[in-house]
Amino acid sequence: MRNDLVAALDIGGTKIAGALVDGGGRLLLRARRSTPAQEDAETVMAAVDAVLGELTGSLPWTRVTAVGIGSAGPVDASAGTVSPVNVPGWRDFPLVPRVARSVGGLPVTLVGDGVAMAAAEHWQGAARGCRNALCLVVSTGVGGGLVLDGRVHAGPTGNAGHIGHISVDLDGEPCPCGGRGCVERTASGPSIARRALANGWRPGPDGDTSAAAVAAAAHRGDPVAVASFERAAQALAAGIAATAALVEIETAVVGGGVSRAGEVLFAPLRRHLREYATLSFVRDTTVVPALTGTDAGLVGAAAAARLGGRGTAEAVVGGRPS
Amino acid sequence: MRNDLVAALDIGGTKIAGALVDGGGRLLLRARRSTPAQEDAETVMAAVDAVLGELTGSLPWTRVTAVGIGSAGPVDASAGTVSPVNVPGWRDFPLVPRVARSVGGLPVTLVGDGVAMAAAEHWQGAARGCRNALCLVVSTGVGGGLVLDGRVHAGPTGNAGHIGHISVDLDGEPCPCGGRGCVERTASGPSIARRALANGWRPGPDGDTSAAAVAAAAHRGDPVAVASFERAAQALAAGIAATAALVEIETAVVGGGVSRAGEVLFAPLRRHLREYATLSFVRDTTVVPALTGTDAGLVGAAAAARLGGRGTAEAVVGGRPS
Structure with missing residues (x-):
């Protein structure tokens, strides 16, 4: 209909x-x-x-x-x-x-x-036409979702693609989730701002200490601000490369407020991805900005409704040799 | 038939x-x-x-x-x-x-x-009946495969589940693959042996410096040998937890020569997995030994033949909202 x-x-x-x-x-x-x-x-x-x-x-x-x-x-x-x-x-x-x-x-x-968000990007955005993709939301936290075999892969409980809480630094900082060295702990907006401040970056007269303010400083060439985005990009690259090795993705779509930093994030992200994604079947993985913007949540919920259970594990009839 | x-x-x-x-x-x-x-x-x-x-x-x-x-x-x-x-x-x-x-x-x-190996374990071994699982081979290298939605998920090029070359230590040692901090670089048999030797473990009169010899020493309580397996287990746990967060698995099946070390590996692996897999939808992930042994490659190749393309991306018709 x-x-x-x-x-x-x-x-x-x-x-x-x-x-x-x-x-x-x-x-x-x-x-x-x-x-x-x-x-x-x-x-x-x-x-x-x-x-x-x-x-x-x-x-x-x-x-x-x-x-x-x-x-x-x-x-x-x-x-x-x-x-x-x-x-x-x-x-x-x-x-x-x-x-x-x-x-x-x-x-x-x-x-x-x-x-x-992955469902939105697959339906209307940068993952359109992709058979295998990771979509990330880099914001207050770091979330994500997967497209596998041309459909959204939600997992049995609807949480698959949770890249923010994979560890890329097994001896790293404790994360509020209970783990340590999680991608979110290095790459979220608050983490970018906290690291910049800890390393000596100071906000302008407006007192804005958000990741957006750090991004503005990085665009002006502030080396501490640049370095904080570099480190976030490195953690995201390691997480994207891990996802590519595990499920073979063509592209990683990056959205959320932090992605609006633009090339201050994307340039080191692409560079570090080449460093971590080296095997033949992962080295062509691309990184692109998300397209669906602030309505991604609603568009994606609508996509999930149209897919019904078909994006989730329960609705797929398993095939095993017998 | x-x-x-x-x-x-x-x-x-x-x-x-x-x-x-x-x-x-x-x-x-x-x-x-x-x-x-x-x-x-x-x-x-x-x-x-x-x-x-x-x-x-x-x-x-x-x-x-x-x-x-x-x-x-x-x-x-x-x-x-x-x-x-x-x-x-x-x-x-x-x-x-x-x-x-x-x-x-x-x-x-x-x-x-x-x-x-994943196809073999899903058909005949420890992943039988699992809808979502990671199967690992820990040996000279570290490899793996995935079962998703009740079927083997090979990925478009047949390499999905490649857990040995995900980075769990983004500033870690360079890996021959070109990346750094890969699971294989910490958890393979040669890595376990190399680390034990570097930290002062010495082989017995037979001169055997294999991971199996380190495992035997660990079973006798040698603290350096125990620590080397601990570190391997930590890297494997971080990789398994990452896989669980990304695709929601019920269980990780661990095979390969190094897995024959038994509890010297599995006890710290289970302990570290609880440390890294903390979110509600991953914390019940179990770790079990593989069952298919040295014939796993043949049994798995047979399983793949019986599945034909059905375990791979090409054969699954994608569903997108329209």
């Missing part, structure tokens, strides 16, 4: 966004609430219901055939629950059944936000 | 083995030659043809429906070529068309030896 719509929900620690999305990926109707991230579970759910209410009360709702949710993780797609790190009131919160109840039993597909 | 057979070839730097394998994974007929590894391309191929000749000349050959090849890598399954590191005469050698010619046009499937 080319006339059908899906409803998309993008649930993060700052905002809860919703939209009706058509078969071409256009957002027809939007709704949005701030996330009451520090409140109890039902207060957070009430914000979701308010967003959903705007969608279900709209005239085009009758054409909606499915609902897709991209949520800050960890998620558990097999259980239908979410436990976003930045929403402490939600731990194993049964988001899928609650949303299903609110939408009269339409099919509801849940994926992690990194997987949603 | 339960009565059909497949022919399996296992091509390594030391030996070229062949067998006819039935639907239950039993090896009915074996053939074997030493690999003339330092000779020219045609001399190496003559050894393959000698093995194949024993198989094609046998009475049961009429029941053979397909041929599977597991080869030391890198391989390129999409091109049908192999370039084994330890067989310098073969670079982009067209093994698949050459074998196809010798077997009268039967379908020929090529995978890397790590993928073959």
